Amino acid sequence: MNPSELYKTTPPRLGHGVLEFFGLDRQYVNLNNGSYGSLPLPVLAQCNALTLEIERNPDVFHRRNYQNPLKRVREQVADIIGAHADECVIVPNASHGINTVLRNFDWESQDIIIAFNTTYGSIAKTIQHLSDTPPHPSIVEFTIQFPTTHADIISNFRDFVRQLPEPATGSPKRKVVAIIDSIISNPGALLPWQELVGICKKAGIWSMVDGAHSIGHEMNINLSTAQPDFWVSNCHKWLHAKRGCAVLYVPFRNQYMIKSAIPTAFEYVSPSSGEKPAFIQQFEWNGTIDFVPYLSVTYGIIISSFCRFIARSHMNRFQLSSSASGLGERRRSTSIATDSRSKAGSSWRTFWEPPSWIQTVALLLTW
Numbered sequence: 001m002n003p004s005e006l007y008k009t010t011p012p013r014l015g016h017g018v019l020e021f022f023g024l025d026r027q028y029v030n031l032n033n034g035s036y037g038s039l040p041l042p043v044l045a046q047c048n049a050l051t052l053e054i055e056r057n058p059d060v061f062h063r064r065n066y067q068n069p070l071k072r073v074r075e076q077v078a079d080i081i082g083a084h085a086d087e088c089v090i091v092p093n094a095s096h097g098i099n100t101v102l103r104n105f106d107w108e109s110q111d112i113i114i115a116f117n118t119t120y121g122s123i124a125k126t127i128q129h130l131s132d133t134p135p136h137p138s139i140v141e142f143t144i145q146f147p148t149t150h151a152d153i154i155s156n157f158r159d160f161v162r163q164l165p166e167p168a169t170g171s172p173k174r175k176v177v178a179i180i181d182s183i184i185s186n187p188g189a190l191l192p193w194q195e196l197v198g199i200c201k202k203a204g205i206w207s208m209v210d211g212a213h214s215i216g217h218e219m220n221i222n223l224s225t226a227q228p229d230f231w232v233s234n235c236h237k238w239l240h241a242k243r244g245c246a247v248l249y250v251p252f253r254n255q256y257m258i259k260s261a262i263p264t265a266f267e268y269v270s271p272s273s274g275e276k277p278a279f280i281q282q283f284e285w286n287g288t289i290d291f292v293p294y295l296s297v298t299y300g301i302i303i304s305s306f307c308r309f310i311a312r313s314h315m316n317r318f319q320l321s322s323s324a325s326g327l328g329e330r331r332r333s334t335s336i337a338t339d340s341r342s343k344a345g346s347s348w349r350t351f352w353e354p355p356s357w358i359q360t361v362a363l364l365l366t367w
Ligand SMILES: Cc1ncc(COP(=O)(O)O)c(C=O)c1O
Pocket: 034, 035, 093, 094, 095, 096, 120, 123, 181, 183, 184, 185, 210, 212, 213, 234, 244
């Protein structure tokens, strides 16, 4: 079934009713959508159809036919994250996007990379590798001690930035780059990343936001307002696209920094030519890949909205029945009291405006 046809069907019941949309083993309760995502069957069906179409004439598809749908995907994700389509390219995964950014910096020995104690393992190792490689930029670590609050994280980070070691006198201007998670992998907590980006901006520090879990999950992302220097998010986690695909956002002002896609593309422009890098073009083709995951984003987005639609209609029904019993008001006041303390990783407000992960889990579990 085409995912958009779902809206013409009767919405499924919460719980086991939704299992029919996933290929999950019925004996297995999947509580971990975050690591790998789980491809909804209507998206899988579209992917299979696309694969068959590609194989009918691989030459025509790769020369002429994938470019427009890929542009459409960039436009769609840009719309979700509050960016311009030409600031967004599709890459295989978050690791790839972050490596692309970090390996495009011209590192100097006096440069500093800020990692958090909660930085995702392979990203921390990427930073370590960069530091192990001449000219050996150094690493400094910002520690978050849980349990904590957003207010404390913000104020501790501000102090941390103030206390960064001073560059040696007479040394050339140093670069400082901070790798900031939006949602930490472990423990699964939302960070006040917009505020941390703001602190970086004031201090002249480059911000690379690891938003691996953000798109389709975090509500109201607006990168034009938040203004990170670089931002990446996996579409195969909470946006329900096929593994692996991610969006890498590089605002126009920073596109000169990304001299080469990884791997280097036909469209690479040598800085010695004095011309600007062809940002979009070099990510459109940089080695043969299966484009199906990238193009599946369009269908994943439909499923994500459908999940939200089902969850919202069930939530509304629940709210109606619980407010009739007085339960709604009690829950609502709890929500405000808890939220005003802004505990990192616990937002009861999300109960009323559920992000995609709660909706997916809610849909998969029997209430
Ligand atoms: C916070 C965070 N960053 C980066 C990654 C890496 O994602 P990928 O393996 O898709 O590159 C993950 C994976 O779950 C993650 O949780």
